[in-house]
Amino acid sequence: MTRKKVLIGVGLVALIGAIVWANFAFKKQEGPTVTVESIKKRNLEAVVSASGTIRARRTVNITSEVSGKVVRLAVEEGDRVKTGQFLLQIDPRAVRSRLQISEATLEQQRIALQQARVALANAKVNQKLADDDLARQQKLDKDQLATKQALEQAVDNATLRRGEVRTAEQAVAAAEQRIRSQQADLESVQHDLSRVTIESPIDGIVTKRNVEEGEQAVVGFTNNPSVVLLTISDMSIIEAEIEVDETDIPSVKLGQTAAVTIDALPDRTFTAKVTEIGNSPINATTSSSAVRQATTFKVVVTLDGQIPDVRPGFTCTADITTATRQDAVSVPIQALTVRELTYDASGKVVPAPKPGKGRRPGAGAVEAAELKPGYKKKETEGVFVVDKENRAQFVPVKTGIAGDKYFEVLGGLTPGDRVITGPYASVRALDDGSPVKVESAGK
16 A cells, blocks of 8 residues: 555656646747737828927018117007008207208318319419410510510419419319218218118018117127117018927928927917028037037928917927828837847848747847857847747848838838737847747737
């Protein structure tokens, strides 16, 4: 009886061990639970999103070209104005005083010119008399009827009179030059007087008013620009100036369409087109810190049509469509992963050994020290496809544009292939050929 009980006990232990081993082997063969999605064709759009502000295409800053006190101000912020409409006036009294002085000075210069011309006419008469007297003395001298002294006096007198004529001519020229200079000064003062009244140069909206009646308007000079009194924006053409990350800027092209949402008008979306792309970055690495800031470039999109309720400075977001694909084979973004593969000299993938205990997920076929001549290791983007035996097979893929949730696949997959999409930790830990348990299939 004792021998029989021993045999029975040994048999029970062996049976239990077999059951435990079978359960362990089954669970090991089953592998991790994963979700999959079938590859299919979809319409994809590659979109670059960036934020910025609304602005008018044409904005004019109104400054004063004449210093003085603002005595009249006819507009408020938000007022709509037309070209030529009166905006404000600078106190004209100082300029009018300058104008009166300039006019009086010009009149004096004209009188001086007349006097110079009369003096020139008299000098010419005296020269003619002297020339006639010299001619008579020369004739008498020829006939030996004139004295030498009388001839010399006639020559000297003629020379003197010619000098007086030249002096008078120079005086007339100088007087004429002074008149031209004074006329230019008078025109300048008249222009200044016209500038004390400021009118709108464009149709638009007064988007900023920095002055009140009674305040002083100051003319700018070198290194000190004039103070902006008013800003007028032509809102008939509205633009959004956005900042696009440097990694996205190569895909942005002129003429691409965009959808713009304005924070102040949240229930509306406006169509637009890319009309300007900056060549220089807005932000770069700071010199005072080793921390690298995001580098962005200015992109301007022009909105279609007019928007009555919009104002410059409104914050907005623009989604620029940089590429579209119709019926493109696509793969979920979360399915993509990277593995280090070994390639032979011809560029073909060297199959990795089957998963074993202690192997690092995604390890290549051989270690770097064991690479054959011409072989190389390379990180490769791909997905795990579930085969008929519920094993994960790593398939390298070539991707195209990136949509909101899917990548375009240019090679490596065909519609109907089941790719593993999650969980994320499982996808990271999978090996080529690992068994998996499919939880559900995506639509």
